[in-house]
Amino acid sequence: MEFNHKNNAKVLFTKEKIGQYWNDLYKHVATCLDYHFILRLESSAKIITENFPKDAKILDLGCGAGVLSERLLAAGFSVDAADMSADMRELTTQRLAKFDANKYKIFHAECEKLEIADSTYDLVACIGVFGYIDDVDKALSEINRVLKPGGTFIMSIRNEDNRNIFDLANLFKFVFYKLPRKIFKTLTPTKAPHTSNPSGPGPGTATPLANKFFIDIFDRPKDVIKLINQFNFSAIEFYGLGYGPLQFNGKTLLPETMAKGMSRMLSSVVRVCRLEKFTKWVADISIYVFKKH
Ligand SMILES: C[S@@+](CC[C@H](N)C(=O)[O-])C[C@H]1O[C@@H](n2cnc3c(N)ncnc32)[C@H](O)[C@@H]1O
Structure with a gap:
């Protein structure tokens, strides 16, 4: 089985x-998911503007319509915005036209083979891009290469465990089937099963191809952190944003306005009760911050 996420993305x-x-969604917050994407944009921009000096060398890789680059330029940063899609670069060009042209560059780039010198950037941001990449190992190695020593890599994807919790079919399956089986297995010791690969499957999400890593559009934070840490990075922070929508077998149970309201309400409760460090593991949007060794 061959991956073809990249061709799909093209x-x-x-x-x-x-x-x-992707150009318009940040203007019209129609669905619960739109709301989560707004949270992601605002949080990524905040993490960068509050933690980096204005002269930091920043690459917005997979910039899409340039929404993050726009926020950074508006905050006084300079930015390089790169994407493999000519149409997305065109949208970025239109969006950034209002800024001083000396403050930004827009160019073609593919994560897996960056035509950029080693140790160029203090920060590479890759928001919503992994999940469309087949050669995750090449992309991570390239991002690592173009970062300066001690540079920062910020990436974001969605969280599989949000779907596990907020999709009631998955939740019931877990509570009434998987959990009892787990408990039964721990209570009844058995002989270790024979496997042809004693080290078990590779780290991160199990992949159908030997020796290949994959990060999905929805993935589990623990797996993602474990995988990326192997590429000369250390995870230093992880944020979770937005909850739900409530579903049954992939079908949304609430009208979008109610789903949005529920997510907003849960986010406020989490903030007021300071529960972020627990709830981030099941929130819809994950934002990861890694440091290059
Ligand atoms: C979901 S959009 C996100 C865009 C933007 N980062 C945002 O947050 O709005 C993903 C973008 O990644 C780009 N992309 C996907 N795979 C890529 C790759 N291998 N190299 C460069 N860009 C890629 C797509 O063309 C698309 O513009």
Whole structure:
């Protein structure tokens, strides 16, 4: 079985498909998911603006329609915005036209083979890009290479465990089937099963191809951190944003306005009760901050 996420992404991120959606979604918060993407944009921008000096060398890799670059430029930073899609770069060009042209560059780049010198950037941000990449190992090695020693890599994807908790079908399966089986297994010791690969499957999400890593659009934070830490990075922070929507077998149970309201309400409760360090593991959007060794 061959991966073809990249080819799918090449078709998806065009004017004919969802390019315009990614350009406009931050203006019209129609769905619960739109709301979560707004939270992600605001948080990523905040993490960067509050922790980096204005002269930091920043690459917004997989910049899409340039929404993060726009926030950074508005805050007084300079930024390089890069994407493999010509249509997305065109949207970025339109969006950034209002800024001083000396403060930004827009260029073609593919994460797996960056035509950028070693140790160029203090920060590489990759928001919503992993999940479309087949050669995760190449992309992580390239990002590591173009970062300066001690440089920062910020990436974001969605969290599989949010779906496990907020999809009631998954929740019931877990409570009434998986959990009892787990408990039964721990209470009844058995002989270790024979496996042809004694070290078990590779780290991170199990992949269908030997020696290949994969990060999915939805993935589990523990797996993602473990995987990326192997590429000369150390995870230093992890944030979780937005909860739900409530579903049953993938079908949304609430109208979007209620789902949005529920997510907003849960986010406020979490903030007021200072529960972030527990709830981030089941929130919809994960933002990871890694340091290059
Ligand atoms: C979901 S959009 C996110 C865009 C933007 N970062 C944001 O947060 O709005 C993903 C973007 O990543 C780009 N992309 C996907 N795979 C890529 C790759 N291998 N190299 C460079 N860009 C890629 C797509 O063209 C698309 O613009």
